[in-house]
Amino acid sequence: MPKQREKAVAANIAQRHNRYTYIKKSVYNDIIDHSKKELPLEACGILSGKNGRCDTAWPMENIERSPNSFAISNKDLQQAFKSITLQKEAFTGIYHSHPTAAPFPSKEDITHHIYPEVVYFIVSLRRRTPLVRCFQIKEYKVYPLKIITV
Template identity: 50%
Template sequence: MQKRKHCKNPSIKAVAEKGHKDYVYVKLSVWNEMIRHCKNELPYEACGLLSGRKRKLETIWKMDNIEKSAYSFAMDLDQITNTIQLMEKRKESLTGIYHSHPTGLPYPSKEDILNAHYPKAAYFIVSLANQKPIVRCFRIQDKSVYPLLIKVINE
């Protein structure tokens, strides 16, 4: 198996340089559970969906990484469909997608960019390469990556 490199991607646009600030708001409980899920899935990449209203991420949906890989992830389409139906019952919508990079940096890989199919979703990457997890967030549209600023909020 070939190791996938997770390096800072030159296609990432420096939104902050343009004076544009785009925020995503995450409930503290969701933030903590997302990091805990990623740690618990080591040595594999963890993955999941986040739902809420507008840019506020209120609910975490842990998904199975059907690839069981330390360098990639994939979600089961039936599990995604069922989860989105549960979101709709809660009057929430898909607002985010997360996965971990167990040994890599928190930047989208080429595979992450190619497989980003939800342009309105915030893409979170949790790096577990160091003792303290590092989380970054991006919007991925038309194969371009835009950093988002994260605001963790109390319930």
């Protein structure tokens, strides 16, 4: 297991058991703003931080350019992982938007999720006020997490 993943696993153990996650208020707002900016397409990105928190947002390009799915290029992902390491943070989360759907993982979200050790934010923009939910997805099971902004 690469060091980045080991750090994320250790930092997120307590969160999984308590069913909550911490995110900086500014980062929470950043992922909403990024999601709005990308409309009508799905936005996507990753999150990093220390001690399991989501302290930094790393907006990514949705290479699928789709309103119903997203993908991040391996090149962009590896570049972000290098930057995260330079900041002495760990990979703590993934986020993406649902422009017209509820903020719950779709079948595709669950099937394609390959980082069970990190949290998974979904921003729904189907209503006037964005709705954000967070989950842990592990072995095709979805666990809702309470979001605590700090």
